[in-house]
Amino acid sequence: MAEAILEVRGLHKHYPLTRGVLFRKEVGSVRAVDGVDLTLRRGETLGVVGESGCGKSTAARLLVSLERPTAGSITYRGEDVTRLSGRALKAVRRNIQMVFQDPYTSLNPRMTVGDIVGEPFDIHPEAAPKGERRRRVRELLDVVGLNPEHINRYPHQFSGGQRQRIGIARGLALRPEIIVADEPVSALDVSVQAQVINLMARLQREFGLSYVFIAHDLSIVRHISDRVAVMYLGRIVESGRDSEIYDHPTHPYTQALLSAVPVPDPRARARRERIILTGDVPSPAAVPSGCRFRTRCWKARDVCAEEVPLLAVPQRLRGGLAGHESACHFAEEKRVVAPTP
Amino acid sequence: MLLDVRDLHVEFRTRDGVARAVNGVSFGVDAGETLAVLGESGSGKSVTAQAVMGILDTPPGRVTGGEVLFQGRDLLKLKEEERRRVRGAGMAMVFQDALSSLNPVLTVGDQLGEMFTVHRGMSRKDARAKAVELMDQVRIPAARERVRQYPHQFSGGMRQRVMIAMAIALEPALIIADEPTTALDVTVQAQVMDLLAELRREYRMGLVLITHDLGVVADVADRIAVMYAGRVVESAPVDDIYKAPAHPYTRGLLDSVPRLDLKGRELHAIRGLPPSLTDVPRGCAFHPRCPMARDVCRTDVPAPHEVSATRAAACHFWKECLNG
Numbered sequence: 001m002a003e004a005i006l007e008v009r010g011l012h013k014h015y016p017l018t019r020g021v022l023f024r025k026e027v028g029s030v031r032a033v034d035g036v037d038l039t040l041r042r043g044e045t046l047g048v049v050g051e052s053g054c055g056k057s058t059a060a061r062l063l064v065s066l067e068r069p070t071a072g073s074i075t076y077r078g079e080d081v082t083r084l085s086g087r088a089l090k091a092v093r094r095n096i097q098m099v100f101q102d103p104y105t106s107l108n109p110r111m112t113v114g115d116i117v118g119e120p121f122d123i124h125p126e127a128a129p130k131g132e133r134r135r136r137v138r139e140l141l142d143v144v145g146l147n148p149e150h151i152n153r154y155p156h157q158f159s160g161g162q163r164q165r166i167g168i169a170r171g172l173a174l175r176p177e178i179i180v181a182d183e184p185v186s187a188l189d190v191s192v193q194a195q196v197i198n199l200m201a202r203l204q205r206e207f208g209l210s211y212v213f214i215a216h217d218l219s220i221v222r223h224i225s226d227r228v229a230v231m232y233l234g235r236i237v238e239s240g241r242d243s244e245i246y247d248h249p250t251h252p253y254t255q256a257l258l259s260a261v262p263v264p265d266p267r268a269r270a271r272r273e274r275i276i277l278t279g280d281v282p283s284p285a286a287v288p289s290g291c292r293f294r295t296r297c298w299k300a301r302d303v304c305a306e307e308v309p310l311l312a313v314p315q316r317l318r319g320g321l322a323g324h325e326s327a328c329h330f331a332e333e334k335r336v337v338a339p340t341p
Numbered sequence: 342m343l344l345d346v347r348d349l350h351v352e353f354r355t356r357d358g359v360a361r362a363v364n365g366v367s368f369g370v371d372a373g374e375t376l377a378v379l380g381e382s383g384s385g386k387s388v389t390a391q392a393v394m395g396i397l398d399t400p401p402g403r404v405t406g407g408e409v410l411f412q413g414r415d416l417l418k419l420k421e422e423e424r425r426r427v428r429g430a431g432m433a434m435v436f437q438d439a440l441s442s443l444n445p446v447l448t449v450g451d452q453l454g455e456m457f458t459v460h461r462g463m464s465r466k467d468a469r470a471k472a473v474e475l476m477d478q479v480r481i482p483a484a485r486e487r488v489r490q491y492p493h494q495f496s497g498g499m500r501q502r503v504m505i506a507m508a509i510a511l512e513p514a515l516i517i518a519d520e521p522t523t524a525l526d527v528t529v530q531a532q533v534m535d536l537l538a539e540l541r542r543e544y545r546m547g548l549v550l551i552t553h554d555l556g557v558v559a560d561v562a563d564r565i566a567v568m569y570a571g572r573v574v575e576s577a578p579v580d581d582i583y584k585a586p587a588h589p590y591t592r593g594l595l596d597s598v599p600r601l602d603l604k605g606r607e608l609h610a611i612r613g614l615p616p617s618l619t620d621v622p623r624g625c626a627f628h629p630r631c632p633m634a635r636d637v638c639r640t641d642v643p644a645p646h647e648v649s650a651t652r653a654a655a656c657h658f659w660k661e662c663l664n665g
Contacts, residue, residue, distance in 0.1 A: 051526035051527065051528065051529075052526055159614050161614065162614075189381040189382055189553065189615070190381060190553060190555070190594055190597055190598065191381060191593060191594060191597055191610065191611040191615070192610075192614065193597065194597035194599075194608035194609065194610035194611070195610040195611075195612075197599070197608055198607050198608055198610055201607070216526065216527065218527070219556075219598065219599045220599050222599065223599035223608070224599075256528055257527060257528060259531075260527045260528045260530065260531035261527055261556065262530075262531075262534075262554060262555075262556025262557045262558075262559065262560045263556055263559060263560070264555040264556045264558070264559045264583070264595065264598050265559055265583055266559045266579050266580050266583050267580070267583075274531065276528075276531055276532055276535060277528045277532070278532075280496045280497075280498055280499070280529065281526075
């Protein structure tokens with residue numbers, strides 16, 4: 001197993017809710033990320049899945065130090081990134097880059113592609129000497145499959161898929177070790193999604209990158225990930241190797257999520273069991289006591305309202321394929337995706 | 342046949358010239374049947390729905406040809422006044438974005454009740470009672486209390502239920518749903534799709550489902566019409582198409598979906614990009630991206646070939662495609 005390159009422990013991000021203008025009073029908080037543990041290994045892809053509002057995008061912003069956590073640690077090369085500042089923080093940021101979801105709003109419409117992809121060099125001038133930059137940008141455009149001759153064009157002259165390639169080129173500019181991609185293909189058409197996924201997989205092999213791949217689409221996450229973490233309302237509820245999560249899920253939320261994914265095969269209609277959850281995700285400003293999934297869970301009992309289930313390998317399931325981390329008092333294996341023949 | 346669209350043409354006048362958004366589209370839906378119109382952005386699927394519904398923005402849009410036969414009558418020949426009566430009572434639409442389709446300053450009850458005061462001439466009190474009944478029917482909990490709330494007080498899934506309630510209010514024979522679950526989370530998506538399927542069975546409605554999601558289609562549709570650059574390139578019963586597509590574009594779409602047994606390998610991407618509608622390639626619009634393209638594809642627009650009694654494909658080489 002490859003060494004851990006990024007370790008996240010007990011990560012919290014709470015946003016205060018205030019009332020009053022002159023005399024601001026804190027009346028509560030939105031617990032966007034509420035105790036997240038993650039491990040990213042060198043050269044691997046860690047997929048993080050969850051529905052909107054589960055805190056996955058906030059987690060991404062914390063990982064690349066765009067925001068400061070309320071509590072917890074992010075360890076990179078033996079150092080806690082959350083305690084760094086100034087030059088030391090800048091050096092870390094160079095190695096952990098981000099690709100954003102929306103290629104329509106994450107590129108400045110007034111800048112040329114050359115300026116966008118080359119901007120990281122303005123912030124980290126040591127990465128490439130001034131005379132080199134233009135050439136480096138052309139190289140980067142070539143690497144992501146864009147025509148280097150288009151260096152002087154503006155973002156609106158490109159399609160969605162091409163814009164996402166520009167975003168990826170910018171992420172690669174400083175030769176980072178880690179790329180955090182927040183829903184990188186969800187704004188793209190099906191036929192173009194595959195092109196971008198293939199590109200990301202190729203770049204990973206070529207440059208030995210480690211990815212944190214955040215998405216709500218479970219089939220894409222499965223395709224690209226080595227390990228998967230499922231998030232619900234600010235916490236990881238289950239994590240493991242991709243086959244453990246997809247073929248042997250033990251947390252009821254993961255099972256419901258998997259069973260709800262439409263499968264592009266009408267023959268699978270009859271074969272699979274569907275778990276339809278009732279209700280909506282609670283607000284992160286009013287998180288239920290105990291297990292936060294209990295309000296929608298069909299297995300919930302009294303203990304679920306009282307005790308917070310911890311993310312650990314359940315005693316009963318140790319050793320088997322279902323023996324991976326799951327934060328449920330009543331974790332048990334249940335196959336929901338029919339095995340592919 | 343409940344709805345029979347024949348050779349529909351829609352154009353948009355834009356600064357860059359005339360965009361042929363819909364270019365000879367034909368399809369049909371029976372009562373109690375679900376037809377999925379599948380296509381990527383810019384394929385003309387939403388414009389087709391708007392033209393059938395009669396809510397196309399004119400100008401810039403304009404229906405330039407074809408027929409829309411609904412229960413035997415050509416809707417395109419009706420006066421606006423008559424068409425309005427068909428809308429709502431005969432056919433209704435569910436939109437993608439429930440938040441912007443609902444009026445933010447009216448309560449949900451008022452908006453649901455309006456269907457009955459306007460179309461059925463009911464009193465406000467009776468309409469309110471009907472609104473509560475409808476909300477129960479689409480399984481919105483605590484309907485009696487929530488009928489007085491505003492759209493922003495509902496979650497995304499609940500808002501979409503309100504939209505569905507509004508669509509079924511007058512028990513129409515046909516519902517057109519334009520990407521009804523695209524803005525929703527997976528678990529909520531499943532709830533809403535199930536509700537639509539159940540209501541369709543209960544009322545024996547026809548359902549036209551406009552979508553880009555191959556998974557949703559496989560889950561609920563009886564038949565599929567695949568659209569590309571303003572044309573239907575393939576139409577068939579859902580099982581046939583997933584078993585063996587007869588058009589290279591359909592094949593490409595199916596192959597580009599990540600599958601469990603292909604994990605770790607390259608996804609089959611369709612090369613290139615969908616064309617701009619002001620500049621659709623000559624011949625078959627798909628030929629620049631097609632792995633099977635030959636000379637004839639660059640010059641001749643392929644007519645829909647009959648693959649079987651229930652199936653058609655607009656490809657010169659559909660037989661080769663069908664045989665893999």
